[in-house]
Amino acid sequence: MNDMLTYTIKRLFQGVFVVIAVTVIVFSIMQLMPGDPIRLICNPRIPPERIEELRHLWGLDKPIIIQYFYWFSNVVKGDFGTSIISGQKVSTLIAQRLPYTLMLTGPALLLEFIISVFLGLIAAYKRDSIFDKLIVNMAIILRAIPIFWLGILFIMLFSLKLRILPVSGYSGFKSLILPLSTLVLPYLATNLRLTRSEVLEVLRERMVLTAYAKGLNDQQVLFRHVLRNALIPTTVLFFLSLPWIFGGSVIIESIFAWPGTGKLLWKSIVGQDFPVVQGIIFIIALLTVISNTMGDIIAAILDPRIRLEIKGENA
Amino acid sequence: MIKNFISEGLKNKTFCIGFFIFISVLLIAVFADIIAPYTYNEMEITNKLTNPNQQHLFGTDRYGRDLFSRVVYGSRIALKVGLIAVLIESFIGISLGLLAGYYGGINDRIILFITDLIWSMPPIILALAIITMLGPSLNNVVISIAVVSWAQFTKIVRAKTQSLKNMPFVEAARAFGENDFNIIFRYILPNVMPSIIVITTLALPSAILLTSSLGFLGLGAQPPLPDWGVILSNGIPFIRKAPWITIFPGLAIAYTVLGFNLIGEGLRDILDPKLKI
Amino acid sequence: MTTEKDLLSINNLSVSYNTSAGIVSAVEGINFSIKEKEIFALVGESGCGKSTTAYALMRLISEPGEITGGNIIFQDQDLLSLSHKEMFNIRGKKISMIFQNPLDSLNPVVQIGSQVSEAIVLDKISKKAAWKKAVEIIKEVKIPDPDERANSYPFELSGGMRQRVMIGMMISRKPKLLIADEPTTALDVTVQAQILEIIKDLKEEIGTSILLITHNFGIVAEIADRVAVMYAGKIVEIGDVFQIFEKPCHPYTQLLMGSLPRANKKEGRLKTIFGSVPNLIKPPKGCRFHERCPYSKKECQEIEPTMVEIEKGHLCACILMRK
Numbered sequence: 062m063n064d065m066l067t068y069t070i071k072r073l074f075q076g077v078f079v080v081i082a083v084t085v086i087v088f089s090i091m092q093l094m095p096g097d098p099i100r101l102i103c104n105p106r107i108p109p110e111r112i113e114e115l116r117h118l119w120g121l122d123k124p125i126i127i128q129y130f131y132w133f134s135n136v137v138k139g140d141f142g143t144s145i146i147s148g149q150k151v152s153t154l155i156a157q158r159l160p161y162t163l164m165l166t167g168p169a170l171l172l173e174f175i176i177s178v179f180l181g182l183i184a185a186y187k188r189d190s191i192f193d194k195l196i197v198n199m200a201i202i203l204r205a206i207p208i209f210w211l212g213i214l215f216i217m218l219f220s221l222k223l224r225i226l227p228v229s230g231y232s233g234f235k236s237l238i239l240p241l242s243t244l245v246l247p248y249l250a251t252n253l254r255l256t257r258s259e260v261l262e263v264l265r266e267r268m269v270l271t272a273y274a275k276g277l278n279d280q281q282v283l284f285r286h287v288l289r290n291a292l293i294p295t296t297v298l299f300f301l302s303l304p305w306i307f308g309g310s311v312i313i314e315s316i317f318a319w320p321g322t323g324k325l326l327w328k329s330i331v332g333q334d335f336p337v338v339q340g341i342i343f344i345i346a347l348l349t350v351i352s353n354t355m356g357d358i359i360a361a362i363l364d365p366r367i368r369l370e371i372k373g374e375n376a
Numbered sequence: 377m378i379k380n381f382i383s384e385g386l387k388n389k390t391f392c393i394g395f396f397i398f399i400s401v402l403l404i405a406v407f408a409d410i411i412a413p414y415t416y417n418e419m420e421i422t423n424k425l426t427n428p429n430q431q432h433l434f435g436t437d438r439y440g441r442d443l444f445s446r447v448v449y450g451s452r453i454a455l456k457v458g459l460i461a462v463l464i465e466s467f468i469g470i471s472l473g474l475l476a477g478y479y480g481g482i483n484d485r486i487i488l489f490i491t492d493l494i495w496s497m498p499p500i501i502l503a504l505a506i507i508t509m510l511g512p513s514l515n516n517v518v519i520s521i522a523v524v525s526w527a528q529f530t531k532i533v534r535a536k537t538q539s540l541k542n543m544p545f546v547e548a549a550r551a552f553g554e555n556d557f558n559i560i561f562r563y564i565l566p567n568v569m570p571s572i573i574v575i576t577t578l579a580l581p582s583a584i585l586l587t588s589s590l591g592f593l594g595l596g597a598q599p600p601l602p603d604w605g606v607i608l609s610n611g612i613p614f615i616r617k618a619p620w621i622t623i624f625p626g627l628a629i630a631y632t633v634l635g636f637n638l639i640g641e642g643l644r645d646i647l648d649p650k651l652k653i
Numbered sequence: 654m655t656t657e658k659d660l661l662s663i664n665n666l667s668v669s670y671n672t673s674a675g676i677v678s679a680v681e682g683i684n685f686s687i688k689e690k691e692i693f694a695l696v697g698e699s700g701c702g703k704s705t706t707a708y709a710l711m712r713l714i715s716e717p718g719e720i721t722g723g724n725i726i727f728q729d730q731d732l733l734s735l736s737h738k739e740m741f742n743i744r745g746k747k748i749s750m751i752f753q754n755p756l757d758s759l760n761p762v763v764q765i766g767s768q769v770s771e772a773i774v775l776d777k778i779s780k781k782a783a784w785k786k787a788v789e790i791i792k793e794v795k796i797p798d799p800d801e802r803a804n805s806y807p808f809e810l811s812g813g814m815r816q817r818v819m820i821g822m823m824i825s826r827k828p829k830l831l832i833a834d835e836p837t838t839a840l841d842v843t844v845q846a847q848i849l850e851i852i853k854d855l856k857e858e859i860g861t862s863i864l865l866i867t868h869n870f871g872i873v874a875e876i877a878d879r880v881a882v883m884y885a886g887k888i889v890e891i892g893d894v895f896q897i898f899e900k901p902c903h904p905y906t907q908l909l910m911g912s913l914p915r916a917n918k919k920e921g922r923l924k925t926i927f928g929s930v931p932n933l934i935k936p937p938k939g940c941r942f943h944e945r946c947p948y949s950k951k952e953c954q955e956i957e958p959t960m961v962e963i964e965k966g967h968l969c970a971c972i973l974m975r976k
Binding site for chain 3: 272
């Protein structure tokens with residue numbers, strides 16, 4: 062248990078280091094953005110002295126390293142600067158939108174994980190049956206459909222033709238259904254194939270025969286041994302791919318006019334509102350590092366063989 | 377060996393269907409000038425938003441442009457971008473994977489760190505960041521895709537190289553004095569090739585999807601280029617009046633991506649069934 | 654003289670595999686029986702069908718394999734006629750099996766205490782009591798620190814210890830028959846002896862019969878009571894261990910005996926058996942061994958030999974060796 066604690070702390074420290082590295086990268090990237098931020102927002106008729114005043118006011122005339130530390134200390138306080146377009150604080154903007162995005166991505170992640178594990182397990186267990194072939198083929202086709210097209214098709218069918226669901230925007234539970242379904246399906250297809258192949262691999266192992274030889278019945282073998290083992294890589298992969306769903310949410314939110322951070326990101330890129338872009342990307346990068354770290358720790362919790370490796374490393 | 381591969385390929389249904397789809401798209405792209413009745417930018421404002429009819433197989437868009445021609449020319453964009461991006465990313469990814477896997481040590485740790493970091497970020501987000509930096513254009517789309525995707529090559533190539541470098545035949549090669557460069561290229565790389573081929577065929581559809589996604593968001597190919605994603609997004613205001621503007625390009629994307637996915641699946645069965653993609 | 658009742662009687666069992674290259678006849682029409690408290694060895698080279706026979710006994714043959722004929726009478730029941738569900742009551746409880754490589758055969762991410770008690774619980778024993786019993790069993794198979802060991806994982810144990818845990822786990826419910834499929838092949842020679850000791854003791858202490866599957870005649874000599882020799886899916890000779898070793902009848906058995914390294918004989922080079930196992934998709938007509946047999950005559954290619962009792966308890970399937 063001591064080893065696990067040491068490992069967790071080590072990983073957390075590594076995570077912090079990575080986050081700092083990410084801030085440096087993000088900041089540097091932002092410096093490379095085209096255009097002079099001041100001229101972008103200011104009326105071109107403003108006299109140059111006034112522009113210099115603004116530049117000084119916003120600290121844009123100081124050396125880059127100082128700008129970085131200034132920026133970093135703000136970020137730590139949760140201050141990402143001010144939106145060029147709207148004038149609001151970036152953190153306020155993000156805080157307003159984040160709940161809507163989480164409303165979509167949270168349930169989406171849960172749903173796709175549970176459904177993909179369940180279907181993947183059955184498909185692998187009934188390998189080559191009609192059910193299996195159906196599931197696999199559906200997954201293959203689903204992976205080929207672009208997520209934005211899927212969303213539009215759903216809107217065409219359910220909102221326009223059948224008129225049972227709203228077209229866009231947030232208006233309570235019903236408006237959640239279409240964007241949620243569109244978000245879930247492509248990731249579901251991918252994870253389903255992965256779970257299925259993990260389960261197939263475990264089924265090939267000798268220890269499954271041992272379980273039967275002991276006298277366990279099908280359900281017991283399937284759940285206590287096959288699923289338990291197959292879930293280890295599946296769960297770790299799930300954590301590692303957690304941030305990916307934010308990518309999908311950008312597109313979904315733009316199609317369904319969903320008031321979340323994804324749509325904000327898109328609008329900000331199009332409008333060259335760099336502070337907002339910077340803030341959102343930083344948060345996603347942060348999330349990525351967190352889920353990676355969590356993935357590693359969970360892998361160690363679930364798989365004793367990894368704990369053995371850790372012991373060896375600590376020794 | 378090639379004969380063997382061809383006969384194996386023909387037996388595999390998935391591969392055959394995928395290959396057929398791929399060839400059909402390729403032919404359409406190559407012979408676009410002959411197949412498309414109009415150029416992709418011919419506007420006939422008086423004829424805008426017409427339903428599919430004899431003169432315009434897929435109908436027309438808001439500027440009266442023939443949708444069929446635009447979709448046909450769109451195949452060129454999809455294939456070109458896909459191909460170039462994958463070429464770049466595979467070159468980078470394979471080189472780094474070989475280096476990391478063969479030499480190990482600090483090089484490996486650095487490469488692994490960067491690879492894991494890039495691969496765990498959502499590709500679209502990262503691509504959007506790069507586009508923000510460089511500005512929206514088709515060339516920058518290629519660059520973004522390459523940067524976002526090389527990691528998939530590195531991971532697999534690195535893993536395979538690590539297991540291959542300790543195999544007896546490599547040790548034998550070292551024993552009779554082969555230098556590192558030779559070992560990597562003449563002994564290790566050929567054995568990693570099957571996996572590389574599978575990944576390449578699966579990297580192409582990802583590239584095409586990313587291209588059209590960026591085009592859809594208006595941050596990729598710029599008008600009047602007939603990128604499928606662009607055509608689709610242009611059709612959104614007209615979903616009710618002219619749904620075909622959003623249906624056909626989407627169909628084109630799905631068809632093309634499906635073809636590559638099937639080829640990849642089929643190749644994986646033939647060349648490297650254990651690959652977990 | 655009273656004949657002891659057979660514990661297990663295999664009659665005319667056939668198993669085949671539907672491969673893309675054709676139907677492989679892995680086991681064809683074999684017959685043998687095992688008595689109570691007996692160690693019965695099934696020997697033969699790799700691929701002769703002995704493991705397939707074992708899996709068929711446990712009804713663990715899966716696609717593309719198929720049991721195509723015969724019956725397996727165990728305690729007055731034909732195992733092949735039992736339903737899928739009914740077999741769950743047989744496995745582990747009445748007939749059990751240990752496998753060749755204990756590292757692969759145990760679940761690497763579950764503690765061995767849990768794996769052992771998992772079997773015990775099936776007999777409606779509470780989890781707590783089952784765990785206690787599991788620790789006892791780990792002690793019985795002579796593993797030190799059984800309390801601590803019960804919490805370890807398979808990879809933390811040595812190969813010999815793992816196999817002992819396997820054995821303990823599989824006899825925890827006191828089955829009447831234990832199948833041991835190459836139990837010592839993956840272990841060091843020094844550890845082999847320990848495992849064989851344990852297996853021998855099972856016969857005495859619990860009254861379990863053992864079906865020992867192996868290609869190693871040395872082990873057979875050490876612990877087996879009766880032996881059946883298999884070749885290319887068919888049984889060619891059955892006898893008690895003395896009959897087989899001292900008066901081998903079938904040419905294949907004789908050759909196997911001749912190629913045993915004997916420390917005390919002044920033999921020259923080790924005799925090898927030339928040729929290789931026949932193609933089981935199109936087995937040769939007549940005797941399956943005739944292509945490699947030094948005595949084969951024309952009749953051997955046409956007539957399929959049947960098992961004939963040449964002396965009490967000793968059967969041989971060779972038309973030339975009828976004495």
